[in-house]
Amino acid sequence: MRYSSSSFSRRSFLAGASSLGALYATSKFAPLPALAEPLGDDPRIAKQPIADKGFASVRKIGDGLYATIADRSKGLQARCNGGFLIGHDAAIMLEGFQTTTGSSFQLEALRSVTQLPIRAAINTHWHFDHTLGNAVYGGAGIPIWAHNDAPSRMAAYYPRWQAEDLPTFLAPWEKRVREAKTDSQREHAKSDVEGMTGMFVPVSQAVLALPNHPLDPAKMPMEIDLGGLTVVIETYIGHTDTDLIFRVPDQNIVYTGDLLTGGQYPVNINGYPTKWRSTLAKFATFDKNTLFVPGHGQICGLEGVAEMQACFDDIAGQAEKLYNAGVPVEEAVERYALPEKYKTYRQFSWGFCIGRTIEQFYAEWSGKPVPVLNYS
Numbered sequence: 602m603r604y605s606s607s608s609f610s611r612r613s614f615l616a617g618a619s620s621l622g623a624l625y626a627t628s629k630f631a632p633l634p635a636l637a638e639p640l641g642d643d644p645r646i647a648k649q650p651i652a653d654k655g656f657a658s659v660r661k662i663g664d665g666l667y668a669t670i671a672d673r674s675k676g677l678q679a680r681c682n683g684g685f686l687i688g689h690d691a692a693i694m695l696e697g698f699q700t701t702t703g704s705s706f707q708l709e710a711l712r713s714v715t716q717l718p719i720r721a722a723i724n725t726h727w728h729f730d731h732t733l734g735n736a737v738y739g740g741a742g743i744p745i746w747a748h749n750d751a752p753s754r755m756a757a758y759y760p761r762w763q764a765e766d767l768p769t770f771l772a773p774w775e776k777r778v779r780e781a782k783t784d785s786q787r788e789h790a791k792s793d794v795e796g797m798t799g800m801f802v803p804v805s806q807a808v809l810a811l812p813n814h815p816l817d818p819a820k821m822p823m824e825i826d827l828g829g830l831t832v833v834i835e836t837y838i839g840h841t842d843t844d845l846i847f848r849v850p851d852q853n854i855v856y857t858g859d860l861l862t863g864g865q866y867p868v869n870i871n872g873y874p875t876k877w878r879s880t881l882a883k884f885a886t887f888d889k890n891t892l893f894v895p896g897h898g899q900i901c902g903l904e905g906v907a908e909m910q911a912c913f914d915d916i917a918g919q920a921e922k923l924y925n926a927g928v929p930v931e932e933a934v935e936r937y938a939l940p941e942k943y944k945t946y947r948q949f950s951w952g953f954c955i956g957r958t959i960e961q962f963y964a965e966w967s968g969k970p971v972p973v974l975n976y977s
C-alpha cells in the first residue's frame with residue numbers, strides 16, 4: 602500500500618509537471634524546470650538552452666562545456682542526461698541515451714556549436730538508457746568509448762532479450778505478482794514488472810551498437826587534452842562495475858553518470874551499495890563550488906551529493922534495524938518504510954532500488970549470499 606500511495610503522488614507530480622510544460626511550450630525559452638534555487642544564480646549555467654526538444658534540452662554550463670538534461674515527463678527519447686565538452690582542437694560527447702532520437706538530438710546540438718572533430722562519444726556505463734542510441738555515433742564514424750567491460754555486459758544481456766518476446770520475458774515476474782502474499786508484496790512485484798518492461802521494450806526495439814574503444818580502468822585517471830581543455834576520466838564502482846566520471850578540474854565541473862542521480866532512489870539492479878556509498882563520500886570531498894551533471898535529475902552542487910547519501914543512509918539504517926532484530930531478508934525487503942520526504946522520489950522499481958539494496962547489505966553483514974531476485 603505504501604508503494605501505491607507513492608506511485609500515485611509521483612503520477613500527480615508528473616501530471617503537474619506536464620501541464621507546466623504545456624504552459625511554457627508557448628514561450629520559446631522555457632525556464633530550467635526544478636533547478637535548485639541557488640543554482641539558478643550560478644553564473645556558469647546559461648539561463649536559456651541552445652536546443653530544446655522537450656524530452657531534453659542542452660545548456661552551456663562552462664567554458665566549452667554543455668549539459669544535456671532529460672525531462673522524462675515529456676518523453677523517454679533521451680531518458681538520461683549527457684553533455685559535450687569542446688576544446689580548441691576537438692570535442693567529446695557523453696552518453697548514448699535510450700534511443701537514436703536522443704543521441705541524434707545531442708549530436709545536432711553539438712554540431713550547431715562547432716564543426717571540430719569529435720574524438721569520442723563515451724558511455725558512462727553499459728545500461729540500456731545510456732547506450733541504445735549509440736548506433737547514430739557509429740554511423741557518423743565517431744568512436745564509441747566506454748569502460749573495458751561495458752561491451753561484454755551489454756552483450757551478455759541485450760541480444761538474449763531481443764531473442765525473446767515480452768510475455769516470456771515477464772513470466773517469472775508476473776508469477777511473483779500472482780504469488781504475492783500481501784498487498785504491499787503485490788504492489789512491489791508489480792513495480793518490478795513495470796521496471797522490467799521499461800527496459801525490455803527499448804532494448805527490443807534498438808539496433809545495438811557496442812562501444813568499440815574500450816578504456817582500461819587500470820590506466821585511470823586518464824587525461825584527455827581537447828586543446829586548452831583538459832578532461833580527467835576516472836572510474837569508481839557503485840551503480841555498476843563499469844562507471845566512469847568526467848572531471849574538468851579547471852572549472853570544477855563533473856559529469857557523473859548514474860553514480861549521482863537526483864530525485865530518485867539509487868538503482869541497484871547491478872550495483873554495489875557499500876562501494877557506491879564510498880564513491881559518494883569521495884564526491885562529497887570535491888571543491889565546494891563543484892557543479893555536478895548527474896546521470897538523471899537536475900544539475901546540482903554538493904547538496905545533491907548529500908541528498909543521495911542521506912537516502913542511502915536511510916535504507917541502510919532501516920535495514921540494519923531489521924537485520925539486528927533477526928528479520929529475514931525476504932521480509933526485510935518488503936518492510937522498508939518510505940519516509941515522507943522520499944514519497945516524491947522516483948523508483949525504477951521497488952525491487953531494483955530498495956529490495957536489491959537491502960539484499961546486498963544483508964549479504965555483507967551476514968557474510969553469506971542471500972537469495973536474490975533473478976534479474977537476468
Ligand SMILES: [Zn+2]
Nearest residue numbers: 726728840859
Ligand atoms: Zn544505469
